[in-house]
Amino acid sequence: MESSNGILLDSGTNELEIIEFQIHNNSFGINVIKVKEIIQPLPVTFIPHAHPFIKGIIQLRGEVLPVVDLRKVLQLGESTTNADEKYIVTEFNKQKVVFQVQNVTQIHRISWDQIEKPSDLYSGDEAKIIGVIKKNDNMILMLDFERIVTEINPETGINKNEIKKLGKRERSSKRIVVAEDSSLLRKLIHDTLYEAGYENVEFFENGKDAFQYLESILMAGKNILDEVQLIITDIEMPQMDGHHFTKKVKNNEQLSQVPVIIFSSLITDSLRHKGEIVGADDQVSKPEINQLILKIDEHIK
Numbered sequence: 001m002e003s004s005n006g007i008l009l010d011s012g013t014n015e016l017e018i019i020e021f022q023i024h025n026n027s028f029g030i031n032v033i034k035v036k037e038i039i040q041p042l043p044v045t046f047i048p049h050a051h052p053f054i055k056g057i058i059q060l061r062g063e064v065l066p067v068v069d070l071r072k073v074l075q076l077g078e079s080t081t082n083a084d085e086k087y088i089v090t091e092f093n094k095q096k097v098v099f100q101v102q103n104v105t106q107i108h109r110i111s112w113d114q115i116e117k118p119s120d121l122y123s124g125d126e127a128k129i130i131g132v133i134k135k136n137d138n139m140i141l142m143l144d145f146e147r148i149v150t151e152i153n154p155e156t157g158i159n160k161n162e163i164k165k166l167g168k169r170e171r172s173s174k175r176i177v178v179a180e181d182s183s184l185l186r187k188l189i190h191d192t193l194y195e196a197g198y199e200n201v202e203f204f205e206n207g208k209d210a211f212q213y214l215e216s217i218l219m220a221g222k223n224i225l226d227e228v229q230l231i232i233t234d235i236e237m238p239q240m241d242g243h244h245f246t247k248k249v250k251n252n253e254q255l256s257q258v259p260v261i262i263f264s265s266l267i268t269d270s271l272r273h274k275g276e277i278v279g280a281d282d283q284v285s286k287p288e289i290n291q292l293i294l295k296i297d298e299h300i301k
Helices: 145-152 158-166 183-195 208-217 242-250 271-279 291-297
Strands: 016-021 026-031 035-039 052-059 061-069 086-092 095-102 104-110 130-136 137-145 176-181 200-204 228-235 260-264 280-284
Touching: 016 086, 016 095, 016 137, 052 095, 061 145, 086 104, 086 145, 095 145, 104 130, 176 183, 176 208, 183 200, 183 291, 200 208, 208 228, 208 242, 228 242, 228 291, 242 260, 242 271, 260 291, 271 280, 280 291
Parallel strands: 026 137, 061 095, 176 200, 176 228, 228 260, 260 280
Antiparallel strands: 016 026, 016 104, 035 086, 052 061, 086 095, 130 137
């Protein structure tokens, strides 16, 4: 596996590195930041009555980890055994999951604005593709790994029922801007915030659109704090990622007054510093939606 550039990425540059891998001659990608390591296949223990996507479990340095067969997830046939098989060990949403792929080729450094959002014409509600990258004559499809894991185990997703435990609240006058590329998560976040009393929420598919909206408020001569009391952003988004979006907000004298909470599956002990560097006021790991609501309550007076 070759890296296009060995220099570590700085926070807020709107760049990422992706690992390209193949399944049946199709190219797919995963953000390097999700990957703990890439290993040779290990002996797999079969689990009766497990989800069809689960090949079994392995033991890796004392940890028992599930193995997901991406061929089955993508409906590209059954797994086979060959010399190119690799296991990609990942960590996101505060859990570790192993994905079996056919071949790992190289690492690409690209900008988020090079990732095109899939067209509704071919993506649909059930699609597991969150972005398309054109590399020469090839196309690399970025997979929605969070969605894959949630489909296998819905308990790992956002549970809006947790919000009911907070009781009745009055927050409808508060205005929140949310940048989130997943239509599924936008719906879940909308329903959850509504349940928590936050009814005035403006959603955007990426940081670029959200930042342009905030700029339009300033250009209209309005006081930003009268129009927006809080910003919530994901990290992985086409066009402009959440770290770059946060950095641009915090580098603007007027916008910097608005609290920013990063709500992402990539909030881990080893990655939290990236959000701190760009000036995020708080960071919450998906799917801890109840923790997000409590943080919103802290920052909106």
